[in-house]
Amino acid sequence: MNKLILKANWKKSAGKLKQQFANLTDDDLLFKKGMEEEFFGRLQNKLGRTKEEIQKIISEL
Numbered sequence: 340m341n342k343l344i345l346k347a348n349w350k351k352s353a354g355k356l357k358q359q360f361a362n363l364t365d366d367d368l369l370f371k372k373g374m375e376e377e378f379f380g381r382l383q384n385k386l387g388r389t390k391e392e393i394q395k396i397i398s399e400l
Contacts, residue, residue, distance in 0.1 A: 352400045359396075360386060 353368040367381050379390045386393065 348400075352397060355400045356397070362386075 349370055353365075353370075356368060357363050363382075363385055367385055370378050379393060382388075382393045383390060388396075
C-alpha cells in the first residue's frame with residue numbers, strides 16, 4: 340500500500356470505512372505517522388480480520 344496515496348485520501352477512505360463497517364468510530368480510524376501498528380491493531384480488534392485483510396480492504400476503497 341502506498342503510504343502517500345493513503346495519507347492524501349485518508350479522510351475520504353475513513354468515511355468509506357465507516358460506511359462499510361458501522362462499528363468503527365473516529366478514534367478507531369485515527370491514523371498517525373509512526374503509529375501504523377497500533378492503527379492496524381485497533382482495526383483488527385474491531386473487525387476481527389487480519390492485518391493483510393484490512394490492508395486489502397483499504398487499498399480497494
